[in-house]
Amino acid sequence: MKQADIKKSLLEELGLSGIPKEKQEQLVVKMTEVLLKRIFLETVNKLDEKNREEYAKMIENNPTPEELDEFLSSRINNYDEMINTIIENFKEEMKKKTENVN
């Protein structure tokens, strides 16, 4: 997955950059919620039991984003790739069927 693949805004890809701003915001917020949950779930599922325990303890101790990032990047192979894939798949999901309308 290339980073360039996810640089284009999904709203643009969906041809929705012309719709009212309020509606755009609603869609982005809702989609972001879904992505946050999905990335979190995939992340936890990628960890083995030992690392999950470590992760759970870490979360309780209020880590910094950098600490958490370092932890996950070191425990999950190609973490960036994983995130990119999730995002890209999500975007593809969203694009389904709308191409007929464009």
Add this chain to the structure above:
Amino acid sequence: MDSFETRKKETIKKEIKETENQKAAFKVKDKRSGQDYEIVLDKSGNRQTLNREKEVNELENEIKKVEKQSIAEKLSRDKSDLIKEIKELENEFKQPGIKSKKTLIEKSILEKEAKVREIENQLGATKKKKEDEKEKKEELPEQTMKKEGERKQIEYQGESLEEKKKKIEKLWLEVEKNRKEYLEKDYKNNKVTTRLKGFFGSFFKKDKEGAGYESDKDLAEYRAHYDNSLLEHKKAVLDEVRLRGASGKELLDIAKIYQVEANVNLADVHDQVKIENQEGKFSGFIKEHSKELVERYKKMPLAKKIAIGAAFGLAGAGAIYIGGAAVGIAGSAIAARRAIMGVITGTTVALSFEARGKKKTAKKNQKEMSGLEKKMAGMSEEEKIKILEGFIDESIQDEDRKINKIKNKNLRHLAYGTIAGIGVVLAPKITRLFSEAGDQGSSVLEHQGGQNILDGKPLTSEIPEASEIPEMPEAPDLEEQIPRAAMPLPEEAELRGTETGPEIEQTVSESAVEETEIPGTESVIIEVQKGDNLWKIIDKQMENQESYAGLDKARKIYVIDALKDKVAADPGKFGLENIDKLKIGQKINLSELFQEEQPEKLITGVRDLNEEQVRNIMENNEKLRGWINTNPGEELTSEKTEEILKEIKEVKEIKETPAVPETSVEGNVETEEPEIKFEPETNEAEEISEKPESAGSSVDKQVEGNIETEEPRIEFEPDKAEEPEIKFEPETSKVEPIVESSSYIENASSEFNFEKDLLNMNLEEAVNNLGKNIIGSDAITEGKIMNSQKYWNVLKNFKCQDVLKGKIPITPEIKFRLARLAVNFKEDLGTAGLPRTNETINTWLKRISLAKISIGNISSQLAA
């Protein structure tokens, strides 16, 4: 003169006085009424009794009546004129190119409608109106209903745009609520434990019995609520658009938003379900923290929320600053990673982004008209709205399919986790069961199966084309969370039955679990117990499958018999010498029997047996029972059964001949119920169109080819499951089904005049007729509602896009199938049972309406 005149005058006065005296003398009073009466003499000298007061009152009433009638007539004329004007305005309203007049006309309609009501009030005609309506309904029910519908429409359009928007929002909330309730209910019904109970049959039989139907009925109700709320929402959206006079581009935007929102919501539901069904030690942690994560995000200021969305590449943005440091461009993995770390840790995320290029892009988008938009520019308002409606309908149908997919997928995940957890590795078989989630009358699975019934496909195949359904990103399967130690080694996996259950040895390789739905590695070895015979053994095994357990007796007989015939065809393959001579303790290896896809196909096909076929099965059963009663002590062998049923067999055309009838076991016949062999009648309507493996129905094959099973399903023949799809060949499809179906249609039609009439109708007429039959039904039974949902789903799944893409040709057979649906509706809803309710009728009317829309879309698009 004076004296003469004076005398004359006096004389007259005298006469008057006498007359008065005379009159006075005859004046009497009625003591009861208090009214005065006069008794006078007429010209002939006869006496008459007069009541002047009454006469006056009567005259006055008469005058009033005349006056009132005159006013009423005038007002009625006014009313008629106004109604006429309204109709004219409405007609004008429908004509293209009057967009500018639209609001004016609508206003005028409303004003005139108000006047009509005012007139009605003046007349004090509430009662009269009711009477009139009653009379009209009796005479012209359809016209009256139509008129009521028109009035309702106008009243609805009387709402302001703001009110309509609020209504749409409210309805959408309703859709979301109903969707959630429906899926929750579905998952509740399909808990792993319940499924396992179904699988292990006799162990849990007591628990299973009696629970299924109720829960499925409930589920169907939840589904109906959800479907209805979607329809209501769609209607509100279209009404709002109509009133607003939206442009072509706006209509397309609405369609896109509708689709995207549906996609987002479904993705959300999918993930939420996944989260809520997590198993294992960390399930609580995952649930809790995912919830916290979202709540934390929700509480953020809008700008930050959008910035995080931009980091994920959802919204356009330039540089993003997370945690105070510039981390790159929106949509980069780094930005996304930082964003999620910030939300997970709850760290204040300082985000900002530039709307670089945003305005430019927006302008570009505004300038560029899509091809469809260009086409729409030349269309009337109604034509545009019809296109929008088509898109929304597709979204709704697409959502249906995606929901089914989500359900099945997650159930499969659950299956693996639980299987491994209890130390039994039966993944392929259980997964197959799970793939039938909701198949016990659930409208969803019926929905899923609807198209398959139409196409003669097994219910386990998914309807939607792979290309049309977004592939949900797969989370690591739950079995990955299960410690490997919990999984038995392939050759060791074994489950011993209880005292009452059959002893089953089943093994499957670990790789089979990991490879999810790849079947074919389990074994089914049965040790013959006292009282067993092949029939009972197969029955017991099949009872473990819920799809089988839910069948009625006749259909079970059919399935068992067909499977038994497989064994009879080559007993050695199953470790038997003679299927009629089983020995206690003997082991029978039925692995191959159950690894083939035949059982599933049989179960699917057998659901479509018609009443006559079912009756035949039961009659044959009775015939065999009669033989046993009249031949006590004599063994009912396969050959004997063949002989008994020979006569019947000869007159039937059999495509899939169950060769051997029910057998008994040597020396241990505890003939509970003699089972019989069944032979389907192939000249029945359903046979060609709806049964799997029906010979020669190329339409079936074509459609089957169009249905791509996106995920590998558990099938009994792995090779077959992996076969490339059969592509649709328009050339052949246009010939074969028509030729074949014509005689078929004739045969079937000869039995049903109603059906024959339907054959002459076009699709829309057929559907209309279908609706009429439902409305005209006297009663609806619960079971019939469930069945009718299946028919409804067939209609609903009659996909416009497939027709448009040439994947489903509009052949006489397709028409016939629709007609057949109508007949089924009629049959199902037409007999005694629960009383018809307005609610039920309304629900069906809505569904018919949607069916009409689908058919309408097909027709209009084909015409275009």
